[in-house]
Amino acid sequence: MEVLDDVIAAARLVPLSEAVEVNPKIDRTALHDDLDVSFVPMAAVEALSGGIDVSTVRKYAGVKKGYTHFRDGDILFAKVTPCMENGKMAIARKLVNGVGFGSTEFHVLRPRAGVDARYIYYFVSSQTFRKEASGHMTGAVGLRRVPSTFLEEQLIPLPGIERQREIVAELEKQFSRLDEAVANLQRVKANLKRYKASILKDAVEGRLVPLEAELARREGRTFETGEQLLQRILEARRKEWKGRGKCKEPVAANTAGLTPMPSGWTWATIEQLTYLVTSGSRGWGDFYSDNGVLFIRAQDIKTDALNMTGLARVDVPVDAEGSRSSVNANDILVTITGANVTKSALVPMLSEPAFVSQHVALLKLTSSDTAAFVFNWLVSPANGRETLEKLAYGAGKPGLSLEQVRALPVALPPQAEQDRICEEIERRLSLVRGVESEVDANLKRAQALRQATLAKAFSERDQLC
Structure with a gap:
């Protein structure tokens, strides 16, 4: 992370509005009613990962009113609770015809010339930024939103474009290792889920413990x-x-x-x-x-x-x-x-x-x-x-x-067999729960490390105030 410290130290602090245009106005000159565009509801943006599903296509005529407009390279920032706190942010990429419309609960951040969209995404998606944004939400409890003025006024360390790319490259190198570890942990969770299902299936279909009928036959007794x-x-x-x-x-x-x-x-x-x-x-x-x-x-x-x-x-x-x-x-x-x-x-x-x-x-x-x-x-x-x-x-x-x-x-x-079945289910599932607990703890550690990396990448802004 030394490269990040050196790069950030050379950056200047500017309001975010100098780095991006917040909720830019739509240019309708190239848009017509029959134009296919991507449609992105809030559910299409993943929490924390930056993933976004742009596969849903609609005609411009059906979305030109009542939805938020954006284009390739814009950053979508969920402004409403709890989506913002959960980290629903993403860079819009590979939009149909380069144009998208989506939920009105998105703020749109359009990078200005000389600003890397990935640099902005990592800054606004960090836990530090989201925590600060949460403290500035307005509106009724349960439906609070981040005002656009908060975004415009937030200070961001803004080095030159080449240095921004250095920071992004270093972050993504470290995140790729984390992502690989997380993917392995998720595979373990999926395997545990399948194993639990197989335990239950064998149990309730008579294959987990000896049948009471078979035991009674061997022991020469009734049941x-x-x-x-x-x-x-x-x-x-x-x-x-x-x-x-x-x-x-x-x-x-x-x-x-x-x-x-x-x-x-x-x-x-x-x-x-x-x-x-x-x-x-x-x-x-x-x-x-x-x-x-x-x-x-x-x-x-x-x-x-x-x-x-x-x-x-x-x-x-x-x-x-x-x-x-x-x-x-x-x-x-x-x-x-x-x-x-x-x-x-x-x-x-x-x-x-x-x-x-x-x-x-x-x-x-x-x-x-x-x-x-x-x-x-x-x-x-x-x-x-x-x-x-x-x-x-x-x-x-x-x-x-x-x-x-x-x-x-x-x-x-038979009741005696039920008792043995349930005891064996509990024995096996208790082992599964132990492994699951360890996997979940490691997933939390990975997420904490990701946020710590982001915090360190932008931490020098406080020292430059």
Whole structure:
């Protein structure tokens, strides 16, 4: 980094507006309605990497009003929270006909003569710059924006063009090494994800531990089969029925098209294994409180586990149905609407009352002993999750009905085999989580090193003030 220190030391500090034109006016003289142009929504710009997808093409007639204009070589700078804080900045390159239009939440920085676009990109995308920009945002909470005046007035060390290129070359040399390391770490994460999926698939299809039927045969003893376990659960369900009228028998699994079960296993449905499948009441969002009971939303189970950090709280409405949507240990939660649909959680022991939102299905198992296996079936990508995703994304807005959840087929092994399966799943996945934790820590270190490199590259500007 010595070359960067020497180069920056020789630079002069100027307002950013002397290096770039902020939000330049559009020159329409060469544009006509039938002209193909690139279209770049906010989602097309990656966070931190500088990646940008310019493959979407639209006619100029359809974008000439209501969108931000830019051209090849311009820097796009997300001005709105949280996109700016997340580092959504990029250099527009390879635009169709050299012209692009996109989200109005972009500021456009056009380098002036003698200024390298990459030098500007690295400066404004650095964590140091973004942190300062965040402190100057204006507007309402949740929709704050960086004003263009902030960009125009920020000081930037600006050496000559050749020296700018030296800095960029040095940064990119170091970043290429980092990018290679990050790519290797991402490959490890992808392999771990596939390994987890294979563990779950083998587990819930009877290939992870010895079958109870086989062990019983070897040991010359009898055992409770999955079918016998199901009948025991159904009998308990009838005895414990607290609804109106006579207990309605749940619908059995439609086995047409389902794979044959291992010896001693049977097919069941979620409805057969539960005494209640419900969801939270509507309108509880109006009762958020600092001191109420825990309120579990879809975002709290988006990792297939209940994240207790940042759980909302509500004051239970006086006329609420209360216990119907209350959550207890060994209940299963399934997201039924929104971007996280099918994401699930097995509820651990809770130290205080909790309820679910209307976007989360609550499954109460008749036998809590089956909860762990049923959960693993639900989240197995090749089994329960695959079926639920087909239902959720079949048509229109992603979503599941409670009837679809109740009718979901579930493989049911003998209880003793379920216990062994879940123990082995936990043993193997605990090892995976350890590796994942180390990979994530190294990814964070790589990102921190990248930001430290950028900070060092431009740090001398404070000494020159």
